[in-house]
Amino acid sequence: MLEEIKQQLSLPQEIIQHIDQTREVRATYSKEDAELIGQSGYTAPHNDILYDTVVASSLNKNILLQGPTGSGKTKLAEWISHLYQKPMHMINCSVDLDAEAMLGYKTIEYKGDQAHVEFIPGPVVQAMRKGHLLYIDEINMARPETLPILNGILDYRRSLTNPFTTEVIKAKEGFQVIASINIGYIGTVPLNEALKNRFIMIDVPYLQGDHLRSLVTAQSGQKDAKLINILVQLSEDLIFQVKAGQLSEEAASIRALLDAADLSVYLPLGRAIQRAIIDKLEDEREKAIIQNLVETLIK
Ligand SMILES: Nc1ncnc2c1ncn2[C@@H]1O[C@H](COP(=O)(O)OP(=O)(O)OP(=O)(O)O)[C@@H](O)[C@H]1O
């Protein structure tokens, strides 16, 4: 993969050097850590996304991937983890996310009869101590009062006072944060400016056209070119309707499209689309719009 990427992106020499150096560290990882290294399967709609993400990573910037649901944000973060061969620790944000879920928790351990308190490190502390990648998924879904904990690790200080142990944790070299934000997702709050300020923004749009065709062919069980073409066309129509404000964002998710492709190996295409895309929507009017699109395409 590495040679291909170097050629495809024409990366500057010092960036290539940095990637090579980071990859050398891999030999030192434990089995558990090595298992946290991501897969390479991200397809970019254009090279700028990859080039800019790689440059920002090598400059050790925090990256905020923003795009609609199922556009490949998590895949892109995994791709970076794969390129640098760096383990990736994950936090999934929700209103339930608290300091313990990010930093870790205290527990009582027994050595014979002796009880002692031990701190079990969470994803943030592990990634910082080991100089790994931290992926914060849907950072805008977290409660605003939870996020200030992260401010210190995201700026030049790269450090954090663990409120559970009072230990000051300084990030090891190599520590990097990639976060994602779902734009237009119901229930999200706009990201606080102080936090946003600490990131480089990368837009991750839905794949379309030939790129999408290759992705569906590679990632789904469906290999019939005619059916895949219909799905690719449907995706384009769905994105158009989302942009026109006629459909909710998730209707155009590539994840749902891949589900439809998988089902369509065994089900008639119309029913596959029904199960994977249409029936997830609440609004009858939206369902009818897609139903119409499908009927036009399948005829
Ligand atoms: N550009 C892409 N390259 C590779 N896979 C993709 C791409 N876009 C979508 N996919 C596929 O679609 C699915 C969703 O991708 P992923 O989980 O990365 O999306 P996401 O943007 O993180 O979504 P969410 O916001 O819901 O977490 C995966 O199965 C992935 O394989």
Ligand SMILES: [Mg+2]
């Ligand atoms: Mg994701």
